[in-house]
Amino acid sequence: DTGVSQNPRHKITKRGQNVTFRCDPISEHNRLYWYRQTLGQGPEFLTYFQNEAQLEKSRLLSDRFSAERPKGSFSTLEIQRTEQGDSAMYLCASSPDIQQTFGSGTRLTVV
């Protein structure tokens, strides 16, 4: 499979716990994006990497959120001290230029 891969597909966690999601982009894509999607809404931009450099972060990305792309390939998104409001689908996308290809997402449920 040469698409964007995200793991895990589903994560249930207790409020206050930390969670980490992984995204493996399409191998030749140097741009990587994280989005968050809540039920019935379109995806909302969180952050963007070009290679290993994090070039932009949305105001939605609070201090509890951190994203990394250490070698310019896969990326991780960590949420510390999860809150119920963090429950959402977290989507990763990658692109060689402007057209973004999305993964299937990680659905987070905070209980």
Next chain:
Amino acid sequence: GESVGLHLPTLSVQEGDNSIINCAYSNSASDYFIWYKQESGKGPQFIIDIRSNMDKRQGQRVTVLLNKTVKHLSLQIAATQPGDSAVYFCAENRDGNNRLAFGKGNQVVVIP
């Protein structure tokens, strides 16, 4: 509140008919637009895109129309099939940095 977001505009269309989905965008400086299809439990899937120097672009069974005067985008699906049932989102590229801003989704339900 959360319940408002659940009530997506819904288009019910008979199999074989044409579908038209509309989208209004907000930023007159946006120069790139994309339509995505999203099925339940999956990520958005690219359908077609268009740059602001064009007003029409055709793909396989799909056509995107761009009216920059009124900041309006539409997606036409010809001969709609059951597999076209999904939520459709338009997205615009703002600020030239490739972040996508998504509009509200439109649910398409194809009646066999």
